[in-house]
Amino acid sequence: MDFFSIGLTLACVSAAGGALWRVRTWFLRGKAFAKGGNTGPGVFRRFVGGLADVILLRRTLRDGPARWTGHMLLVLGFLPLIFLHAMDDVVTRPIFSAYEPTLDPWQFLRNLFGLISLTGLAILAMHRITRLKHESIAQDWALLAVIGGVLVSGFFLESFKIMSPGDFTRMTDDYFPEAESEELLALKTYWARENGVRFTIFLPTAPEITELGAQLHEDRCAGCHAPTATAFVSRSMTALVPSSMNIADQGRTVLWYAHVALAFIALGLLPWGKFFHPVATAANLLVRGGSRTSSAGNSSFSSGLALDACTRCGQCSLHCSVAPIHKVLGNRDILPMDKLLDLRQHLDGSLSPTGTAALVEGSHICTECLRCTQVCSAGIDLQDLWATSKKVLTEAGRAGVDGEIRKSTAAEWARDFSSRNLGRIGSTGAGLADRAESFWGCVQCTTCTGVCPVVAVSEDPSRDLDLAPQQIMNLLRMGLKAQTLGARMVWSCTTCYKCQEHCPQGVPVADILYELRQLGADNLRKKEGRA
Amino acid sequence: MKYAYFPGCKIAHHLPAHGKSVEAVCAHLGLELHKPEFSCCGYPVRQESRDASVYSALRSLALCARLGLELMTPCKCCFGNFRHALHQVGHDEKLKLRMKDLLADEGLDFPETTRVRHFLQVLDDNRSLVEDAVRRPQKGLKVACHYGCHALRPENITHFDDPFAPTIFERLVALTGASALPWDLSLECCGYPLRGRDETISGLLAARKMAGAKASGADVLATACTYCQLQFGGENHHPDQSIPAVLFSQILGLALGLEPKRLGIEPGEAWVRLAV
Numbered sequence: 001m002d003f004f005s006i007g008l009t010l011a012c013v014s015a016a017g018g019a020l021w022r023v024r025t026w027f028l029r030g031k032a033f034a035k036g037g038n039t040g041p042g043v044f045r046r047f048v049g050g051l052a053d054v055i056l057l058r059r060t061l062r063d064g065p066a067r068w069t070g071h072m073l074l075v076l077g078f079l080p081l082i083f084l085h086a087m088d089d090v091v092t093r094p095i096f097s098a099y100e101p102t103l104d105p106w107q108f109l110r111n112l113f114g115l116i117s118l119t120g121l122a123i124l125a126m127h128r129i130t131r132l133k134h135e136s137i138a139q140d141w142a143l144l145a146v147i148g149g150v151l152v153s154g155f156f157l158e159s160f161k162i163m164s165p166g167d168f169t170r171m172t173d174d175y176f177p178e179a180e181s182e183e184l185l186a187l188k189t190y191w192a193r194e195n196g197v198r199f200t201i202f203l204p205t206a207p208e209i210t211e212l213g214a215q216l217h218e219d220r221c222a223g224c225h226a227p228t229a230t231a232f233v234s235r236s237m238t239a240l241v242p243s244s245m246n247i248a249d250q251g252r253t254v255l256w257y258a259h260v261a262l263a264f265i266a267l268g269l270l271p272w273g274k275f276f277h278p279v280a281t282a283a284n285l286l287v288r289g290g291s292r293t294s295s296a297g298n299s300s301f302s303s304g305l306a307l308d309a310c311t312r313c314g315q316c317s318l319h320c321s322v323a324p325i326h327k328v329l330g331n332r333d334i335l336p337m338d339k340l341l342d343l344r345q346h347l348d349g350s351l352s353p354t355g356t357a358a359l360v361e362g363s364h365i366c367t368e369c370l371r372c373t374q375v376c377s378a379g380i381d382l383q384d385l386w387a388t389s390k391k392v393l394t395e396a397g398r399a400g401v402d403g404e405i406r407k408s409t410a411a412e413w414a415r416d417f418s419s420r421n422l423g424r425i426g427s428t429g430a431g432l433a434d435r436a437e438s439f440w441g442c443v444q445c446t447t448c449t450g451v452c453p454v455v456a457v458s459e460d461p462s463r464d465l466d467l468a469p470q471q472i473m474n475l476l477r478m479g480l481k482a483q484t485l486g487a488r489m490v491w492s493c494t495t496c497y498k499c500q501e502h503c504p505q506g507v508p509v510a511d512i513l514y515e516l517r518q519l520g521a522d523n524l525r526k527k528e529g530r531a
Numbered sequence: 532m533k534y535a536y537f538p539g540c541k542i543a544h545h546l547p548a549h550g551k552s553v554e555a556v557c558a559h560l561g562l563e564l565h566k567p568e569f570s571c572c573g574y575p576v577r578q579e580s581r582d583a584s585v586y587s588a589l590r591s592l593a594l595c596a597r598l599g600l601e602l603m604t605p606c607k608c609c610f611g612n613f614r615h616a617l618h619q620v621g622h623d624e625k626l627k628l629r630m631k632d633l634l635a636d637e638g639l640d641f642p643e644t645t646r647v648r649h650f651l652q653v654l655d656d657n658r659s660l661v662e663d664a665v666r667r668p669q670k671g672l673k674v675a676c677h678y679g680c681h682a683l684r685p686e687n688i689t690h691f692d693d694p695f696a697p698t699i700f701e702r703l704v705a706l707t708g709a710s711a712l713p714w715d716l717s718l719e720c721c722g723y724p725l726r727g728r729d730e731t732i733s734g735l736l737a738a739r740k741m742a743g744a745k746a747s748g749a750d751v752l753a754t755a756c757t758y759c760q761l762q763f764g765g766e767n768h769h770p771d772q773s774i775p776a777v778l779f780s781q782i783l784g785l786a787l788g789l790e791p792k793r794l795g796i797e798p799g800e801a802w803v804r805l806a807v
Contacts, residue, residue: 497684
């Protein structure tokens with residue numbers, strides 16, 4: 001077994017095995033989300049809609065022409081290279097009997113498709129650098145680098161092959177073994193002048209020799225070799241190597257290994273992260289059938305597939321309604337693209353406790369505004385994933401700040417909070433609860449409690465709510481903030497502001513209750529290691 | 532008149548009818564709505580972080596300032612939080628500096644003068660326009676107006692109307708030809724802020740309010756806030772103990788002679804028959 005077959009075998013095993021593993025997760029992960037079957041438009045319309053999204057990349061166009069153009073060029077250039085060039089022995093040769101990689105149109109097309117791909121890739125890379133630098137992680141750059149590496153190494157390889165005198169000799173040994181030395185010299189002269197081979201020997205310029213060279217080329221070579229000038233990119237690139245440098249033979253070998261190895265790496269990495277998006281995203285677009293809204297009836301399979309279809313294009317995070325909240329709180333799980341990553345890990349059971357706390361916070365801060373679902377290039381029904389995952393997390397006892405507080409009694413929280421330095425909202429906020437002036441005028445008239453609708457719907461407020469509003473004000477006045485922080489009255493305040501509006505002494509009761517909740521949330525964040 | 536239209540997060544998925552009817556009414560009245568891509572108003576995160584809530588609000592206001600437009604929202608909670616955020620930065624110099632830094636990061640200027648208006652206020656500002664445009668007065672429709680807390684209180688911050696005896700909603704209902712009935716609980720909370728936090732109390736608040744609206748003899752409970760409508764609408768209430776909750780923008784739309792479909796009214800919604 002040589003390098004090529006070992007590499008190809010390993011890459012294929014990795015690609016196929018990994019792909020099976022990925023597809024397996026489509027069936028497993030969605031189980032947490034299992035619901036009814038698919039709903040929506042008829043099968044045919046959905047198929048056409050999905051296919052149009054896959055082929056025309058319609059959803060990518062929404063964001064303006066740059067990313068769409070880049071992606072379209074890359075796909076239109078790279079797919080023919082995979083089938084016509086990389087798989088030529090199994091595709092091109094059986095279809096076109098006269099196929100030779102060094103004949104036109106193949107030689108020309110290879111360069112054309114390579115150039116188209118590279119242009120597309122450059123546009124995508126520029127887009128990521130200018131718009132998505134902060135949102136990008138290693139695999140985003142890795143995919144660009146590997147594809148770019150395959151393309152660039154391919155061009156260099158062809159370029160060095162053109163220059164290589166060793167390749168020339170290998171060819172004449174195989175296909176022109178009976179050549180006289182004078183004939184060889186004439187042929188070399190022709191190939192050096194016309195096709196850019198760089199020989200280190202002195203070559204004559206006499207017209208009769210050149211003519212003989214042309215004649216021999218026509219007889220012996222032209223059947224399989226178009227002029228290398230039609231490999232317009234690679235041939236031009238020979239100018240990058242100074243003529244004084246005699247490295248074509250060695251370089252050609254090194255580049256062959258580089259090009260083939262990079263192609264195997266690309267194939268082997270196919271099931272890794274976003275490298276799989278040509279498969280997973282296309283499948284998801286087909287399943288979504290062109291829909292841009294959210295449907296509550298997604299099957300567990302389509303949820304599992306949706307979880308896996310992200311291309312990390314960043315549109316959701318760039319357009320996220322709660323992005324300003326992420327900017328202040330800094331939790332990356334507030335933004336959809338990273339939340340999806342952590343949600344997958346959570347479903348696989350591999351998310352750390354801190355990561356889970358971040359995911360819970362992110363999933364509760366989401367306002368379900370539908371925008372990520374509308375802008376998603378991969379057509380993922382994110383809205384449904386967020387709504388369902390929030391429900392699943394809540395059922396598993398992770399209901400955010402509010403849920404955590406309600407797990408313990410007011411007395412337990414009073415003990416817990418008394419032992420901590422609570423800090424004051426003053427450092428991040430107004431500090432109403434810490435200022436004596438806030439309660440200066442309070443005469444404990446119980447107006448706040450009397451007008452409170454939450455108190456009104458309770459049969460026994462001291463049992464149901466721990467403390468009445470005026471009692472909270474009294475405790476705060478005495479500096480007993482920790483005693484109030486776990487009270488159900490604080491956390492079940494409906495924020496109607498009647499207490500504050502009706503207070504004859506102008507105590508900002510509702511604002512103070514808001515502040516206590518903010519302080520509680522702040523302390524829970526610290527407790528979970530996310531301050 | 533031209534406004535920067537701030538629908539708020541819940542309309543797109545949870546209550547498209549609100550957005551549809553508000554936009555249809557505005558288009559019909561010649562009130563031009565500009566729709567930049569806004570972010571969250573900051574209200575939902577106000578329970579968890581003051582800075583995050585205030586910054587979210589200011590960012591959208593800064594976008595309005597850049598456009599030189601007033602912000603108009605059909606949601607009372609969005610309205611309230613915008614007013615609240617402006618009040619906070621107006622009374623806390625350190626907070627204002629922090630907010631200015633965050634805005635500058637995104638290339639935005641602090642919105643010193645941006646005005647925030649609720650949909651009802653905009654209609655009230657253009658009363659004569661509305662009056663002239665009414666084609667099909669909703670005579671016979673008895674309406675219980677539900678005010679919505681976050682626009683009404685605290686009045687010193689929201690400047691919406693008299694917090695103890697507001698009249699703006701009744702004035703506007705009168706323009707549509709319907710009659711607004713007085714009832715005891717019109718200024719009480721709908722209970723939505725406790726959804727997902729304390730479902731028991733949330734449900735009790737809504738049920739108490741709905742019972743009061745039914746007892747008043749009204750045909751429908753009118754809302755002018757996305758959250759209130761979500762709380763009263765849908766399948767949340769037993770038909771025997773409730774009356775339909777209807778968006779005021781839909782009642783007005785019908786009075787203007789707009790097609791029910793354009794207002795997001797589903798075929799077969801019983802209250803529409805009462806209205807004609």
